[in-house]
Amino acid sequence: MVKKILTIAILLLSINFCRAALDWIAAPQFPDIGRTASVAFVIGDKAYVGLGYDGFVNKKTFYCFDRNTNQWTPVPEFGSFARAASVAFSIGSYGYVGTGTGISTYSKDFWRFNPATGYWTQMADLPGSARHSAIAFANVDSAFVGFGYDANGYKKDIYCYHPSSNSWNQKLDFPGSARCKSCVFTLNNKDYLVGGNGGFLLNDCWEYTPATDSWIQKSDFAGTPREQAVAFSLQNFGYVGLGYDSTFHYKKDFFTYDAQNDNWIPFDTFPSYARSGAVAFTFNTRAYVGLGFDSVPQRTFYYFATFNDAVKNVMDENQIQVFPNPASNQLSVTLQQSQCDNICVYDLNGRKILEQSISGNNKTEIDIASLPASEYLLVIKSGKKTLSVRKFLKN
Secondary structure, eight states: OOOOOEOOEEETTTOOOOOSEEEEEEEOOOSSSBBBSSSEEEETTEEEEEEBBBBSBOOOOEEEEEETTTEEEEEEOOOOOBBSSEEEEEEETEEEEEEEOOOOOEEEEEEEEEETEEEEEEEESSOOOOBSSSSEEEETTEEEEOOOETTTEEEEOOOEETTTTTEEEEEEOOOOOOOOOOOEEEETTTEEEEEEEESSEEEEEEETTTTTTEEEEEOOSSSOEESSOEEEEEETTTEEEOEEEEEEEEEEEEEEEEETTTTEEEEOSSEEEEEEEEEEETTEEEEEEEOBBSSSOEEEEEEEEEEHHHHHHGGSSSSSEEEESBSSSSEEEEEEEETTTTTEEEEESSSEEEEEEEOEEEEEEEEEEOOOSSEEEEEETTTEEEEEEEEEEEO
């Protein structure tokens, strides 16, 4: 085939920061009827998902997803009554679930789940008022629960739970507006509260430092104001997406938060139905998102993998030759699949450095002379689907 030199547009790193991930991939569906406003927590290589509302009744069933077997199995039902809009977190080898709304009452009770025995044990109640649609986040050996909606309206109080003593202590009230249906993620021992509903939908972002019990407002979330979004962190970045927004639409967009630079960058759109009230859980280099509500409760799950995970799983399965490696000025790429139509080069932090369409030839030379000496990832795509990933070294 005729060798064709691709003119690569070098994208400015400071403007075009990209996330360290590849495609959304379908995961096994939730094994029960779809539901929304559920909870999830992770212990080791297993995630536990349960409670919620299925469109007819509140639920108390729980299921365990094993990342090693890629399968769901049932676990003992929640120790109290069925409910939705609760919170959950894990510390050590236990999971904790509490608050929420039943048929006609709000809750403040908390329960501990021991996966080794399958037992649920009631723990100390939240010292604040009974509520639903609160948030919870854990930090090493303690957890924080706050916000939500109680019999008197929106809340902004926060409490810290200490599992070693099964006790709570109140923290300073949140300095911003009271709210419910917010989302939260944790990065580098700091916690980030995003959006929610305080009588109107919000898109603000606040950073909480547990060590000093202090809040600092950060750059607003880049998407539309919304409630019941989903949030999680993966490696060094936060992710927020889905939800129900101020334009009265269910959402499927996602944004990445870079705490170091305090900025938000669009991320790949969720591949299934737009939805609110979903759950998310993570395992090191993978994030799973599923359940939620659009016009009906959903049961689908999808995950994406960071580059480190993607390279490990994709690298040996695709036919691509990259030569020379290391390279100084040009990289020769031979493709065995004619449907390839795009080449991207990323650094190992997930920053997209180069991008160019492929015109149909199976052998291409890429000009990398202007790249700094470092290790990079070469990503071959067909449309939005990633076909192959290769590491190469630029001298």
